[in-house]
Amino acid sequence: MTDQQATELIEKEFKEKTLGMTEQYLEIHSPIYIDNKLKVDRIDRDTDDDYIVAYLPVIDERFYFAVYINTTTKEITGVGTEAYHRVYFRATSDSLSVDDLKAMTNLTSTEFWNKGDLRKNGKSNHTFSNLTIFPNPEPDEFEDKLKKLLDFLEQDKDGIKRLVDNANGYIQVTMDIHNANGMIGGHNIDTDDIRRMNDLKLSINFDLYVGGNSFKE
Numbered sequence: 001m002t003d004q005q006a007t008e009l010i011e012k013e014f015k016e017k018t019l020g021m022t023e024q025y026l027e028i029h030s031p032i033y034i035d036n037k038l039k040v041d042r043i044d045r046d047t048d049d050d051y052i053v054a055y056l057p058v059i060d061e062r063f064y065f066a067v068y069i070n071t072t073t074k075e076i077t078g079v080g081t082e083a084y085h086r087v088y089f090r091a092t093s094d095s096l097s098v099d100d101l102k103a104m105t106n107l108t109s110t111e112f113w114n115k116g117d118l119r120k121n122g123k124s125n126h127t128f129s130n131l132t133i134f135p136n137p138e139p140d141e142f143e144d145k146l147k148k149l150l151d152f153l154e155q156d157k158d159g160i161k162r163l164v165d166n167a168n169g170y171i172q173v174t175m176d177i178h179n180a181n182g183m184i185g186g187h188n189i190d191t192d193d194i195r196r197m198n199d200l201k202l203s204i205n206f207d208l209y210v211g212g213n214s215f216k217e
Contacts, residue, residue, distance in 0.1 A: 001071045003043050006054055010067050011038050013076050021079045028180075028213040029081075030059045042139045055082060055139035061212050062176035064139050081178040081212075087145040088134035089153055089160070089202075091169040094127075101131040101167055105159030107152070110134040131163070142173070142187045150196045157200060164201040171197065171204040178212040 014031065017023040032039040041064065044053040050072045056065040062084040068077045088110070091101050098112045111132040116125050135152040136145050149171065153160050163169035177184045189204070197204065 001052065001069070001074065003040070005074075006043055006052065006069055007038055007040050009069060009074065009076060010040070010054060010056070013067075013079070014038070019076065019079060022076075024215055025065065025079055025081070025180075027216055029061065029065075029178075031056045031065055032059055044140065046144065051077070053082075058212075061178070063178045063212060081180065082139060082141065083178070084176040085140065085142045085145050086134065086172075086174040087136065087142065087149050088132055088172055089149065089169065090130060090132045090172050091163040091167040092128045092130050093167040094129075096129055096167060098129045098131060101129060101163065104162040104166065105156050107133055107156050107159060131167075142175070143190075146171075146173075146189065146193055150193060150200075153200060153202075154196070160200050160202070169202070171202050172207075173204060174207045174209070176209045176211060179210040180212070180215050182214070184208070184210055 013019065013022055014026065017026065038056065040054050040056055042055045044055065047053060051068060051070050054067045054069065056067065058065055058081075064082045064084065066078075066080050066082040068079070069075070070077050091104075093101065094115065098114045102109060102112070109131045111130070111134070113126050113130050115127065115129045118125055133149075133153070136148045140148075160169065
């Protein structure tokens with residue numbers, strides 16, 4: 001199934017609302033259309049052979065619609081939401097410059113600043129230096145994002161360990177979750193990922209935010 005075929009299938013379902021869950025979600029939130037075409041941020045094919053997941057941005061929200069498609073039967077099997085997950089490595093220091101932090105690893109940083117630099121809002125200055133490595137910004141499930149981040153960090157194990165030992169290096173997770181029915185669910189870190197984080201001396205920190213409209217009763 002091509003991306004175009006998947007998008008057309010979703011557009012048809014969003015118009016006809018043959019599934020009860022489609023109607024339930026579209027009663028409280030709306031997808032984004034550009035030139036009358038549904039906007040799809042990503043189609044995840046890193047799944048089982050017979051299904052894909054399409055992630056669609058939601059108007060005025062950070063989480064996504066998630067549409068599950070069986071590619072064999074060419075049918076939509078489920079509609080839900082997926083949190084906006086940011087899973088990244090960061091290293092901070094009160095005494096080291098960002099150049100010092102960069103020199104400890106050969107991995108490319110995504111964002112960085114020096115202690116004393118002006119914040120983006122222009123109203124205050126940073127009180128510490130920061131280096132962020134965020135290789136997987138696209139929509140995805142938390143578990144997949146964590147594995148992909150670890151895959152990337154393991155390309156320079158010694159460098160990451162240096163940042164952990166000499167700066168405050170750790171994995172940061174930020175989630176913007178849809179509060180549809182008050183049950184936000186949970187996430188799993190399997191034993192393999194725990195071992196991999198331990199090998200890199202990494203801790204992990206979670207910030208959870210809940211938003212969006214609740215289902216109508």
